Amino acid sequence: MIDRELVDALPIFHGLDASALDKLLAHASQRSHAKGDTVFQQGEEATHFYVLLRGRLKVQQVTADGQQFIVRVVNPGDLFGFAMALGRTQYPGTPIAAVDSVTLAWPMGMMNDILQHNPTFAINTMQMIGQRLDAAHDRLREMSTQEVEGRVAHAVIRLAQEAGVKSGSEIRIDFPISRQDIAEMTGTTLHTVSRIISHWETKGLVKGGRQLLVIADLAGLRRLAGDEAS
Amino acid sequence: MIDRELVDALPIFHGLDASALDKLLAHASQRSHAKGDTVFQQGEEATHFYVLLRGRLKVQQVTADGQQFIVRVVNPGDLFGFAMALGRTQYPGTPIAAVDSVTLAWPMGMMNDILQHNPTFAINTMQMIGQRLDAAHDRLREMSTQEVEGRVAHAVIRLAQEAGVKSGSEIRIDFPISRQDIAEMTGTTLHTVSRIISHWETKGLVKGGRQLLVIADLAGLRRLAGDEAS
């Protein structure tokens, strides 16, 4: 059975009235995705929208010439796959479970339904998309103006913020992430990422490992990211 | 006086009821901006949101270390400066009039007002922002995976689509745009843009000039942009 409290607690549904919530619960279907599974495929007809309940997803796109690109990481509580609400009919990317994950899915039609009848939900969603737009613009500015090291620093800081777990003075990225992944987030190669992270290790900024990243000195990384003028 | 028909015809306000429209008209203020003027400044407190009625704006950001970046071009009918609706309190960029332009401005508070009472407006706005998010992701993918020539090709194609005027088989970008501008849209230098465009001229793809760009062979550019696998 689907946990009402769980759904109720999702920020995105905040302010929904009881009847809308009932309807949501009635139509939701819960799915589990083993590590490595895809929730849906880029290009597929968009039939459902989703919320991630537990786990972590990487949303990947493949370009026409076969290159990979990671659009974003989906964290618990995040809405994803709602492309159709934006006028698209196909999913623009492929969400891949980075760890065993659990999602809730609703048929796409419900989205318009709720949007029409719940201004609050529409505004919530609009703001959520707006924040993502902001974030995308930040990344664009970075990609345009910064060199690789700064971009990787930004990516790592972002990961620390959205998927970081504190242990003492250190912050561990809470899911397996490879050098390749970071390269695909920042538009570079795994080799360059590896070199940069190795270099950071010698400076005591981070600690690396197989699919592992621990931030030891966030302030130092921020300095490298260079968004505060010195 | 502000033209009711003009406001009524803006796609973004489509579906608003008469009373909301009355209110909009009552609170709108029209402003003219000479070529080169800014509508507001990056970092300024966001007090108003805007619609561009006539003209063309370039939205520019300056990074902490002084580099310039063009976020987008605002075309007639576009909403801009609505950052506060997304939870921001300051404008993230500076819109600069590329040609003499006319805008309508409303106090920010009205935005929430209309959003709350007009689900349709909320949905319209959400979709508009969503489309922009899509576009931003497209650019991110490009920046990550393509070399400069492909990125410049994409930028030019985009300009042709949103600000292109057909004359015969050619498409002219309908506002003054410099090599520097294109460089700031694609994360490169004016030198490289100049070289690329010169090269394209010799191949008959485009015709250049001082702050001028005419596309002669759109299909050829698309091929260079390389989003259709060959």
Place this chain on the structure above:
DNA sequence: TCCCCTCTTTGAGACAGAGCAAAGAGGGGT
């Protein structure tokens, strides 16, 4: 426990594009 597979590290060479420099060239203002 061992082996294999994947991920990571590191080296060396090549190249796209940045940076620096300077010479055209078109337009607007006087």
Place this chain on the structure above:
DNA sequence: ACCCCTCTTTGCTCTGTCTCAAAGAGGGGA
């Protein structure tokens, strides 16, 4: 009509990063 200022073009050098290559290294499965 001229001049100046800005924009554009083009050459050369330098370097950050990619590419190619190959050697570790950690973990999971048998």
